[in-house]
Amino acid sequence: MSTPGLLLQTEQLSRIYPSGDGSITALHPFTHTFAPGLTAVVGPSGSGKSTLLNLLAGFDTPSGGAVRVGGTDIHTLGEAGRADFRLKHYGFVFQSHNLVAILSAQENVEFPLMLSGVPPRERRERARALLSDVGLEKRAHHLPSHLSGGEAQRVAVARALVSDPAVLLADEPTGNLDTRSGQVVLELLTRPARAGKTVVLITHDPDVAALADHHLRVRDGEVHAED
Template identity: 70%
Template sequence: MTAPSQVQLCAENLSREYPSGEDRVLALAPLTYTFPAGLTAVVGPSGSGKSTLLNLLAGFDRPTTGHVLVGETDLTDLTEAQRADFRLAHYGFVFQSHNLVGILTAQENVEFPLTLAGMGRRERQARARDLLAQVGLDKRGSHLPSQLSGGEAQRVAIARALACNPPILLADEPTGNLDSRTGERVLSLLQGAAGSGRTVVLITHDREIAARADHHLSVLDGVVTPA
């Protein structure tokens, strides 16, 4: 896979609390951590704080304390519109449910972020075809998501995540709905993305999947520790 420009993803004293009646619930205890290039697995049970961490790293949610730094950029200093533009250029996302646009073909789904980024029609079509070939779906570009298997749809989602060649890839339980063989293929694609110099953060509850990562974090009751 094409090597992206490299930037460092850092959490500095990052925490998140939520109100609960007259009390406050600590969803993520203060975390200071620099995510290295390669594949980092964040493992923990449901409700442990994994998704809270991912949402903060992506700038989908604002922290109670601390900062998320991507290179020299502090996400907490950006407006919502600025964060959206920044994510388009610097992040790719893969979710447990592939979140493809149902009325668009596989090819068009991969092209979608390139359209938002202002890439010309011919260039984005060529880029999307190349990415679909990289994930083994060069023959499925004209198919709608409803015509794809779960594993195929997830591979389209990975191609879409890589469309703008982002330095950071965030994956939230991307193998959770897949059988073991298909999940293995998806994991291999994420490992390939990490091997090209990206920072890939993989949220998972599956310790066998996590064991395949280069780096490991464990989350329990909102507390993140090296595993």
């Protein structure tokens, strides 16, 4: 059974990087409540999209403000605390699938569950069910090097979903895929959004952005909601 989503919010979130004798504002103060569903983050290269995603994930430290998930300010948790929080509540899909090369497709999907201490039988069953759901049950024991780019990205999506995360962050998840494979991956990402989870997707593709329920545009570190 799917667990309910947790509210993702930012409050005056900002990021400033030192640069020579001065500084660069990569993200101006940004306050927003992410509604359940799929939010597309669009904007030109270098606009601040990845900075925003890294802050939402807790991979980077803000210069000011807060990121709250279910009322918890993730940047007060410390590095180990954030890692544990991500394991419990986040899923990630990147432009490159980032699968572990020496693990099979099924073992890659199981990996977050292993880190969470889920018993072997249960994690095998959950991984098999998700691989079947993404149409890869017959590729379960193949290494990433023996999968096509589209297949590997579908495994990555299954891995992101296996812990039933409240928040799913995707950074150009279809950027390296052909049109058909990209459509399959997008369909998989819209399922948790339709189930009431918060899915935040960075994309440069207007056709991908058009499928989203909500839209944020980033330019020169300024973030604006478009709906």
